[in-house]
Amino acid sequence: MPEKNLDFGKFGAQGIRGSDAVARKLDELAGGIATPVTVKRGWIARLHYLTKSGKSRQAAKEAGLTVTDRTLKAWLEGKRSPSKANLAKIDAAYRAVRRQNVARHLLKRLNREGRGTRVEIHPLNQSQVPRPLQRVVEYRSMNVRRWDRIVGAWAAGDHQGLDAAWDDTIVDLGSQWGQYEYCTSVGFAA
Known part of the structure; x- marks a missing residue:
């Protein structure tokens, strides 16, 4: 089911790739200098x-x-x-x-000695999609136990590797996992 969303947004759905949302969250957790580089x-x-x-x-x-x-x-x-x-x-x-x-x-904190970290996936925004074309997509949560590939690809700046690692992770959502290829946000704490 992944990569079936070649025309994502064609009918007005809004969202970002799940792997991009994960990268943003990891950047947020990494912290850093808050003052803008322009100053x-x-x-x-x-x-x-x-x-x-x-x-x-x-x-x-x-x-x-x-x-x-x-x-x-x-x-x-x-x-x-x-x-x-x-x-x-x-x-x-x-x-x-x-x-x-x-x-x-960060990898050590997310893996938590094999216990993993709870991840919340907020579905894509379908408010602009005509009613007959909307599909039922709901908020999901899952426990990710192995973050090695995800964090490794993020640290290396490998967008394709991160995307592949995230797709391999969300397979655990079941038969509808492809519906979460795009979402509004992904949340987790470490």
């Missing part, structure tokens, strides 16, 4: 995070922040400011490095 305090804090060790600097370079040490030093001292393109690179590198650093701890 000096925000990009300075991100740069400090990305340059605090050699391992962090290497991960930042792998994530796309390729500037010279001289430029980096000028930014950190406040002598120069990064361009909009470099601000985007700083933010993307920060998110990638933060995901890698938090993934192991």
Whole structure:
């Protein structure tokens, strides 16, 4: 049943892919610097995070922040400011490095020594779909015990891998699991 929603939204249904909702929730749980990257305090804090060790600097370079040490030093001292393109690179590198650093701890919290974490799936919004075309889709909850593939794909930034891992997980919902390929939100706590 998955991948049958090739024309999702054709009749007015609204929602996002379940794997995207999971990624958003994992990003929220990972936390991080709340100040926007467009504010000096925000990009300075991100740069400090990305340059605090050699391992962090290497991960930042792998994530796309390729500037010279001289430029980096000028930014950190406040002598120069990064361009909009470099601000985007700083933010993307920060998110990638933060995901890698938090993934192991988050995985341990979500797996809870084999007990897993309760997940709530809120169905897609059909308020704009004509009545005869609406299908019965209800709120569902399930316990996910193995988060390894989901968190691994999220930490690596692998959207296709995350989508495949999430689809393999929601099969546990039963024969109607394909109806939850798109949803309004996915909620869980760790």
